[in-house]
Amino acid sequence: MNNQEPVAAAVSRFLAQDSSQSFSSYVIALSGGADSVALLHAFAQQLKKASLRAVYIDHQLQEASSQWATFNQDLCKKLGLKFDVIKVKVADAASLEAEARKARYKAFAGIIGRDECLLTGHHQDDQAETLLLQLFRGAGPKGLSAMPEQAAFGKGVHARPMLQVSKRDILDYCEHYNLPFVEDPSNQDTQYRRNFLRKKVIPLMETEWPEVKATLARASDIQASTQELIEEVASTDFARCFDLDKGLSISSLVALSPVRQTHVLRYWLQQLDQDMPSQKVMDQVLQQMLRSDLDAQPSVSFGHGAIKRFQGYLIWVNDVIDELEPVHETWTADSDLELRCGVKISLNWLKQDSPELVGKPLQVKTRQGGERFRKRNAEHTTSLKNYFQEEGVRPWQRDRALLILFKGEVRAVFTEHLQQG
Numbered sequence: 547m548n549n550q551e552p553v554a555a556a557v558s559r560f561l562a563q564d565s566s567q568s569f570s571s572y573v574i575a576l577s578g579g580a581d582s583v584a585l586l587h588a589f590a591q592q593l594k595k596a597s598l599r600a601v602y603i604d605h606q607l608q609e610a611s612s613q614w615a616t617f618n619q620d621l622c623k624k625l626g627l628k629f630d631v632i633k634v635k636v637a638d639a640a641s642l643e644a645e646a647r648k649a650r651y652k653a654f655a656g657i658i659g660r661d662e663c664l665l666t667g668h669h670q671d672d673q674a675e676t677l678l679l680q681l682f683r684g685a686g687p688k689g690l691s692a693m694p695e696q697a698a699f700g701k702g703v704h705a706r707p708m709l710q711v712s713k714r715d716i717l718d719y720c721e722h723y724n725l726p727f728v729e730d731p732s733n734q735d736t737q738y739r740r741n742f743l744r745k746k747v748i749p750l751m752e753t754e755w756p757e758v759k760a761t762l763a764r765a766s767d768i769q770a771s772t773q774e775l776i777e778e779v780a781s782t783d784f785a786r787c788f789d790l791d792k793g794l795s796i797s798s799l800v801a802l803s804p805v806r807q808t809h810v811l812r813y814w815l816q817q818l819d820q821d822m823p824s825q826k827v828m829d830q831v832l833q834q835m836l837r838s839d840l841d842a843q844p845s846v847s848f849g850h851g852a853i854k855r856f857q858g859y860l861i862w863v864n865d866v867i868d869e870l871e872p873v874h875e876t877w878t879a880d881s882d883l884e885l886r887c888g889v890k891i892s893l894n895w896l897k898q899d900s901p902e903l904v905g906k907p908l909q910v911k912t913r914q915g916g917e918r919f920r921k922r923n924a925e926h927t928t929s930l931k932n933y934f935q936e937e938g939v940r941p942w943q944r945d946r947a948l949l950i951l952f953k954g955e956v957r958a959v960f961t962e963h964l965q966q967g
């Protein structure tokens with residue numbers, strides 16, 4: 547028996563809830579698979595067509611990807627909907643699937659406007675499978691957390707209206723309305739474990755626990771609220787420990803229990819957009835940074851930098867800063883400058899920062915101490931130290947700032963390579 551009701555009901559529930567938010571338009575992330583095709587159709591039935599459009603991201607990883615673009619285009623034409631394709635370049639990496647996802651969400655983030663809502667076809671089975679995959683990977687509450695039905699995204703919102711709808715119901719919906727869809731061959735190859743769960747493990751579990759998918763989805767919801775609580779505590783602790791100019795205060799950190807220390811560190815690294823280190827590295831950081839004697843200069847490296855100790859505070863130092871040797875080079879300022887150390891100063895930056903210097907014979911140097919700086923249009927010079935303080939350049943980064951000199955006088959300061967630490 548066909549049951550198209552759950553999809554239509556989920557979409558109308560979503561729209562009823564959302565009428566208070568009044569999005570100016572909805573963007574369906576259309577892969578061409580059954581889930582997003584059903585979502586597209588259900589929204590097209592219940593919304594004015596002018597407020598709906600579909601976007602397909604072409605990852606250009608498979609030969610058939612442009613055919614899927616045509617397939618999606620034809621479908622939207624039949625439904626009278628606007629349709630766009632965005633081609634993305636996926637970085638070559640160990641996990642192409644993860645890189646493709648990153649590129650996909652980046653592209654979507656770039657097009658979702660202030661009052662717009664991105665809609666994806668995630669459903670209940672995705673939720674259950676993801677929970678089990680994460681569990682077998684040994685994940686904690688964060689990995690086991692349910693995907694939220696709605697979250698801030700780009701300048702707008704990302705919503706998943708079908709999280710409580712099963713895959714079976716979605717397939718029934720497509721059959722009922724005679725909707726064509728494509729099977730992504732990558733699902734067969736790269737999602738081996740997900741397919742194993744989907745085809746073997748979950749059906750077996752259902753013979754004993756018929757509602758297991760809904761139950762797993764609930765368990766995942768509980769993990770999400772646990773995670774929210776953890777993040778709330780971590781953010782409060784972090785606010786107490788962190789000083790914008792100095793870093794993470796060791797004396798404030800040691801006043802916390804070890805588990806809270808770990809979460810503050812994770813929170814900090816997340817803010818810095820750094821990869822999360824393993825628990826082993828985390829323990830090493832806590833051991834060496836908080837418990838070794840205060841004169842030592844410990845440093846724990848991972849990802850693209852290191853955590854170091856500096857005057858009673860933990861600081862994050864990027865490799866690029868750490869490895870920068872003293873610089874003394876010339877620049878005619880008519881094209882980008884690539885320094886021998888690999889740092890690049892773009893001409894565009896100079897055009898915006900100090901247009902009067904473009905095309906002039908300039909020198910690029912790291913500071914030696916005592917230099918003064920004449921800001922653009924300023925009558926008097928100020929000390930570089932004052933300038934660094936005003937601009938929030940951290941003390942440990944200042945030796946790596948690049949001074950741009952014209953006729954022997956510092957006229958601009960390049961700090962874009964010094965990511966916040």
Ligand SMILES: Nc1ncnc2c1ncn2[C@@H]1O[C@H](COP(=O)(O)OP(=O)(O)OP(=O)(O)O)[C@@H](O)[C@H]1O
Binds near residue numbers: 672
């Ligand atoms: N190439 C694509 N173009 C547009 N939308 C896509 C594309 N791929 C996936 N989507 C959207 O994302 C939804 C989930 O797709 P899928 O389950 O394949 O994602 P995933 O790779 O598991 O990653 P994630 O769950 O993080 O999105 C689809 O229902 C669809 O709405």
